[in-house]
Amino acid sequence: MSFAELNLNPAVLRAVADLGFERPTAVQADAIPAVLAGRDVLGCARTGSGKTGAFLLPIINAIADRPRGVTRALVLVPTRELAAQVLQDFRDFARHTAVRAAAIYGGVAPGPQADALRRGTDVVVATPGRLLDHLRNGVGRFDALETLVLDEADRMLDMGFLPDIRRVLQHLPARRQTLFFSATMPPAIRALTRELLTSPVTIEREPPSTTPSAIEQAIYPVAENLKADLLVELLRRGDIRQALVFTRTKHRANRLADRLAAEGIRAARIHGNRSQGQRTQALDDFKAGRLPVLVATDIVARGIDVEALEHVVNFDVPVAAEDYVHRVGRTGRAGATGEAFTLASPGERQLVHAIERALGRKLPRRTLADFDYNAAGRALEVPLAQRIAEIRRRKAEDRARAEARRQRRPAFAGSAAASPAQRTFDGGRPAGRRRRGGRPRVGAAAGHGRS
Numbered sequence: 001m002s003f004a005e006l007n008l009n010p011a012v013l014r015a016v017a018d019l020g021f022e023r024p025t026a027v028q029a030d031a032i033p034a035v036l037a038g039r040d041v042l043g044c045a046r047t048g049s050g051k052t053g054a055f056l057l058p059i060i061n062a063i064a065d066r067p068r069g070v071t072r073a074l075v076l077v078p079t080r081e082l083a084a085q086v087l088q089d090f091r092d093f094a095r096h097t098a099v100r101a102a103a104i105y106g107g108v109a110p111g112p113q114a115d116a117l118r119r120g121t122d123v124v125v126a127t128p129g130r131l132l133d134h135l136r137n138g139v140g141r142f143d144a145l146e147t148l149v150l151d152e153a154d155r156m157l158d159m160g161f162l163p164d165i166r167r168v169l170q171h172l173p174a175r176r177q178t179l180f181f182s183a184t185m186p187p188a189i190r191a192l193t194r195e196l197l198t199s200p201v202t203i204e205r206e207p208p209s210t211t212p213s214a215i216e217q218a219i220y221p222v223a224e225n226l227k228a229d230l231l232v233e234l235l236r237r238g239d240i241r242q243a244l245v246f247t248r249t250k251h252r253a254n255r256l257a258d259r260l261a262a263e264g265i266r267a268a269r270i271h272g273n274r275s276q277g278q279r280t281q282a283l284d285d286f287k288a289g290r291l292p293v294l295v296a297t298d299i300v301a302r303g304i305d306v307e308a309l310e311h312v313v314n315f316d317v318p319v320a321a322e323d324y325v326h327r328v329g330r331t332g333r334a335g336a337t338g339e340a341f342t343l344a345s346p347g348e349r350q351l352v353h354a355i356e357r358a359l360g361r362k363l364p365r366r367t368l369a370d371f372d373y374n375a376a377g378r379a380l381e382v383p384l385a386q387r388i389a390e391i392r393r394r395k396a397e398d399r400a401r402a403e404a405r406r407q408r409r410p411a412f413a414g415s416a417a418a419s420p421a422q423r424t425f426d427g428g429r430p431a432g433r434r435r436r437g438g439r440p441r442v443g444a445a446a447g448h449g450r451s
């Protein structure tokens with residue numbers, strides 16, 4: 001099937017041609033006629049299937065020749081990254097039309113977003129929480145809304161957005177078209193679709209727990225302490241040129257990025273503790289090819305669109321098989337090929353087996369030739385129990401030293417300079433490091449100082 005057969009208007013077709021899209025993806029071929037016909041759609045589609053075009057192209061098409069000034073479509077998404085991505089795709093698809101969109105998400109100033117809502121921007125792409133903030137302030141009118149899209153609905157539920165979604169729904173007309181996209185269809189999602197959709201056209205191109213066949217997947221069994229060395233080696237040898245690397249925690253993401261930097265490998269990090277500006281910059285640098293490595297936590301596993309991304313590396317084995325499918329979905333998008341490597345320590349063997357059960361097949365094991373698998377290596381982080389034991393030991397030593405000092409002190413300290421009052425006055429610092437003027441740092445001296 002060609003795009004021309006889809007009854008899209010010439011301005012939309014021109015945009016698609018500009019992007020070099022030759023034919024609709026399977027999801028687009030199924031969804032676009034249904035959306036144009038005004039039907040509700042239930043799409044079981046992962047990122048990379050072309051689902052964004054599947055809902056944006058017919059929405060833009062429907063609005064293109066209509067009067068401006070009222071919001072006609074609302075797209076709810078789980079993360080700000082996905083909101084920014086959908087907005088970017090919108091701009092590409094709508095470039096030859098007068099249709100406009102705005103993205104509404106947290107972490108940035110609300111003022112310009114409120115202006116866009118007040119103007120009645122044609123298409124609003126929003127995360128539920130921030131949109132609700134605006135609605136609570138009386139900003140945003142959706143009485144003329146025609147189409148609601150829930151994108152990555154499973155993710156929104158995972159992130160606990162269901163109550164917010166329900167509150168947003170109260171501000172929307174009951175009579176509307178609803179398009180529901182989800183990579184997986186667990187029972188909670190099925191229940192929500194029954195509630196929100198009327199006689200939907202169901203598009204289920206791929207079984208939910210499979211990864212696209214264009215992606216080569218491999219497990220690299222390796223000791224926990226050698227994971228960073230193995231990754232460095234894969235990058236140095238050119239087995240991996242550019243990769244999105246996932247870690248289990250923000251802390252590990254930070255430590256790994258530092259470790260790569262120490263090895264002379266440029267890496268940015270992107271996780272929940274990074275500001276929006278930092279995240280956007282890291283993504284831009286990565287997409288532009290200026291950075292070989294982007295280290296990320298699962299929060300960004302969906303919603304990042306990195307075209308022609310060659311490698312995804314699971315530095316830690318994902319705890320949920322479903323997360324594995326989503327992470328691996330970053331690569332090999334829309335027909336491109338990619339490789340997904342998972343570094344698995346002996347302690348993660350069970351998790352690997354669970355993923356293989358979900359995929360219904362065993363993943364190949366690979367070893368890197370001439371890599372010293374017996375080296376001692378260096379742990380990325382000191383295990384929590386060990387860190388706690390170390391803190392306890394230091395505290396016990398401090399207490400013992402303080403006690404020893406107390407016992408050595410004569411019964412009458414003699415001079416006022418040695419008195420606790422004087423120590424407080426000095427802020428507890430050695431004489432040579434006293435602050436100028438000898439003024440007390442009250443908080444620190446009183447033991448309230450924050451480290």
Ligand code: AMP
Nearest residue numbers: 021023024025047048049050051052334
């Ligand atoms: P998503 O919409 O997130 O599933 O991502 C689809 C990816 O494939 C994006 O990089 C799109 O630019 C690209 N894409 C979407 N539709 C097509 C198409 N018909 N032909 C080729 N690439 C496409």
